[in-house]
Amino acid sequence: MNLTTALARLLIFPGLLFAVPAAWFFLWVERKSVALMQGRIGPPFMQPFYDFIKLLGKSTPPRSGVGGLLMMMWPLLAVSAAAGAVGMLPVLPSSGGFEGDLILLLALLELPSMCVIAAGFSSRSIFGEIGSAREAALSVSYNVVFLLAIVSIAASQHTFRLEALAHLPASPLHWLGVLAILVCLPAKLHINPFSLPNAEQEIYSGPMVEYAGPELAMWELSHGLEWVAATGLVATLAAPHFAAWWLAAMVFVALSFVVVLLLSATAAATARLQIDTTVRFYWQCTLIFAVLAISSALFMRFKS
Amino acid sequence: MNILTMLWRNLWGGSRTLLFPARPKVTKGYRGLVRFDPALCTGCAICRFRCTARAIEFKAAKGEFTWSYDPGQCTFCGRCVEGCKTHALSQDSQCPPVYLTIGALKNSYTVARKPAPKPAAAAPPAAAAPTSIPAQEARNEPA
Numbered sequence: 001m002n003l004t005t006a007l008a009r010l011l012i013f014p015g016l017l018f019a020v021p022a023a024w025f026f027l028w029v030e031r032k033s034v035a036l037m038q039g040r041i042g043p044p045f046m047q048p049f050y051d052f053i054k055l056l057g058k059s060t061p062p063r064s065g066v067g068g069l070l071m072m073m074w075p076l077l078a079v080s081a082a083a084g085a086v087g088m089l090p091v092l093p094s095s096g097g098f099e100g101d102l103i104l105l106l107a108l109l110e111l112p113s114m115c116v117i118a119a120g121f122s123s124r125s126i127f128g129e130i131g132s133a134r135e136a137a138l139s140v141s142y143n144v145v146f147l148l149a150i151v152s153i154a155a156s157q158h159t160f161r162l163e164a165l166a167h168l169p170a171s172p173l174h175w176l177g178v179l180a181i182l183v184c185l186p187a188k189l190h191i192n193p194f195s196l197p198n199a200e201q202e203i204y205s206g207p208m209v210e211y212a213g214p215e216l217a218m219w220e221l222s223h224g225l226e227w228v229a230a231t232g233l234v235a236t237l238a239a240p241h242f243a244a245w246w247l248a249a250m251v252f253v254a255l256s257f258v259v260v261l262l263l264s265a266t267a268a269a270t271a272r273l274q275i276d277t278t279v280r281f282y283w284q285c286t287l288i289f290a291v292l293a294i295s296s297a298l299f300m301r302f303k304s
Numbered sequence: 305m306n307i308l309t310m311l312w313r314n315l316w317g318g319s320r321t322l323l324f325p326a327r328p329k330v331t332k333g334y335r336g337l338v339r340f341d342p343a344l345c346t347g348c349a350i351c352r353f354r355c356t357a358r359a360i361e362f363k364a365a366k367g368e369f370t371w372s373y374d375p376g377q378c379t380f381c382g383r384c385v386e387g388c389k390t391h392a393l394s395q396d397s398q399c400p401p402v403y404l405t406i407g408a409l410k411n412s413y414t415v416a417r418k419p420a421p422k423p424a425a426a427a428p429p430a431a432a433a434p435t436s437i438p439a440q441e442a443r444n445e446p447a
Binding site: 040265 | 315317
């Protein structure tokens with residue numbers, strides 16, 4: 001991969017130029033589809049963009065006793081990490097050079113969640129702290145499944161290179177991993193039934209309660225980029241390999257769109273679960289996915 | 305599975321909410337904006353007295369009075385309309401319009417006071433009428 005290609009991937013597709021409009025688009029698709037499924041009209045197409053611009057134009061009220069720089073740092077860090085994760089997705093065929101690997105991608109995917117936890121505790125608000133504590137408990141629960149599912153796919157193929165993982169031949173283990181990731185995505189994206197860290201009615205959006213103006217706009221953008229990164233990860237793992245870059249890009253976008261619709265339907269069909277129910281669900285039920293995936297990976301490794 | 309059926313039906317069944325500027329149908333007896341008819345008003349200010357939301361203001365001056373109404377403060381309770389003996393106040397049977405500037409719907413009327421009607425000349429007592437009427441009976445008689 002030469003410098004131009006690397007820059008094009010990071011800045012154009014699937015990097016910033018694609019990721020930011022895609023983030024707003026996916027946020028709109030989620031809101032609109034949930035509204036339609038609930039018999040409402042839903043927001044107009046440009047609403048997430050208007051929300052972002054409106055928030056950018058607002059001023060942040062002074063917060064006494066809270067580190068302003070610290071509070072500003074978390075959303076910026078979350079946006080950078082989520083944008084980096086999208087830019088690293090192996091959508092287009094590469095020609096060598098730095099591509100990043102699975103460990104870096106997983107770290108970047110996890111960083112926004114860490115920022116949310118830190119932001120809630122930094123805000124010194126009781127609602128923020130409750131939200132952060134919930135997010136931390138949730139993160140520990142679903143990440144066991146999420147990480148084991150991805151790592152088991154990688155371990156079975158003896159590689160952590162994203163390019164190689166994206167072009168794996170379809171196998172039961174592969175689809176098991178994709179299914180396990182899909183089960184974790186509602187918790188990762190804070191949507192129903194696992195939307196308890198940012199529960200609007202109970203804890204006033206939790207960690208976001210003390211945020212306003214441009215900082216809140218950055219959180220919204222970070223959330224949208226997380227949507228693109230998370231659904232894009234599933235899309236890259238599920239998509240078949242195409243040599244033509246335009247076909248690969250189109251399939252990536254289409255599959256991401258389908259995953260967004262699937263998650264929206266899940267969110268519309270379910271209500272928010274309590275924290276103990278959520279943790280029990282991930283520890284008791286979905287751990288089965290991980291155990292199956294690890295055992296299959298070991299089996300395939302010894303077989304090969 | 306019932307919830308999935310319900311979602312599917314909602315998805316293709318159209319929305320139950322309306323897109324602006326469409327408005328929902330109002331029910332019979334809907335209480336909307338208060339309308340004022342200066343021709344019927346006598347300036348008794350009972351409407352201002354009955355308005356607990358302080359949406360109606362009344363300023364009396366020599367030979368005229370100013371009646372003003374702020375729908376932004378109105379709770380549309382209808383007590384002013386109910387208390388207006390001359391039916392100078394009425395209420396719309398439609399939703400109030402959406403307004404974008406503060407006080408856009410506020411209106412004010414300055415009305416000249418009508419000359420007070422002269423009291424009618426007292427009729428001479430009829431010869432056949434009873435000379436005394438019990439006090440209780442007199443109070444219950446219609447005006």
